[in-house]
Amino acid sequence: MDPAEVLLEVSRQVSNCKRCGLHFSRKKPVPGSGQANAKIMFIGEGPGFYENQQGLPFVGAAGKFLDELLAAAGLRREAVFITNVVKCRPPGNRDPQADELAACNDYLDRQINAINPALIVTLGRFSMAKFLPNAKISEVHGQTRWVKDRLVVAMYHPAAALHQPTLRPVVEADFARLPEFVKMAESHRPAAQAASPAAEAEPSEEDLGSATQLSLF
Ligand code: URA
Ligand code: SF4
Numbered sequence: 001m002d003p004a005e006v007l008l009e010v011s012r013q014v015s016n017c018k019r020c021g022l023h024f025s026r027k028k029p030v031p032g033s034g035q036a037n038a039k040i041m042f043i044g045e046g047p048g049f050y051e052n053q054q055g056l057p058f059v060g061a062a063g064k065f066l067d068e069l070l071a072a073a074g075l076r077r078e079a080v081f082i083t084n085v086v087k088c089r090p091p092g093n094r095d096p097q098a099d100e101l102a103a104c105n106d107y108l109d110r111q112i113n114a115i116n117p118a119l120i121v122t123l124g125r126f127s128m129a130k131f132l133p134n135a136k137i138s139e140v141h142g143q144t145r146w147v148k149d150r151l152v153v154a155m156y157h158p159a160a161a162l163h164q165p166t167l168r169p170v171v172e173a174d175f176a177r178l179p180e181f182v183k184m185a186e187s188h189r190p191a192a193q194a195a196s197p198a199a200e201a202e203p204s205e206e207d208l209g210s211a212t213q214l215s216l217f
Helices: 003-016 049-054 061-072 098-115 125-131 158-163 163-178 178-188 207-208
Strands: 040-046 081-084 119-123 144-147 151-154
Touching: 003 098, 040 098, 040 125, 061 158, 061 163, 081 098, 098 125, 119 125, 119 178, 125 151, 144 178, 151 163, 151 178, 158 163
Parallel strands: 040 081, 040 119, 119 151
Antiparallel strands: 144 151
């Protein structure tokens, strides 16, 4: 299956998923959105109020800030892939629980394998913990780590910076280094992990303009 087909299949399965208790209270599941051949994948925590209404990731206040951070780094949301460690909203935006993270993990792994991004950016401590189980975000944010032959950078969650103004310049500085991280990821990536030729092709402007919002399916 090509990457876009895998993403579509994951989206379809997520939309009917009852693997964990979060399905009881969700309105719309949020599988993720963006390019199947994205070089950068952002992984947040879980859908919030507006994401649950719309079925799209990062569309609330944190999402607006994320768009600003991406724009400042010269990136457009359509050129990256954005998802979460849990695809359904934890009630009242509580933390996702271990059993929910475990139940949902396979969807995320399949998305990562399909997209095969050069760089993974984790947003907040739950997605960081998937790759850097014992790390402290205050110590490792903005640093690159190779995890299973893929470059991973942990960042503070944009919502944390909205709640804690002192974090804002820290998050901005970390995001400003994204182009540098992508370059590093691409130049040092072990050959065995390199994306397939199809996945490596640069999307044309036209492709970007009509970027598939996979979560709409
Ligand atoms: N916060 C997240 O972690 N994910 C979203 O999709 C929205 C807010
Ligand atoms: Fe399924 Fe994940 Fe939603 Fe739980 S959070 S119901 S595992 S899609």
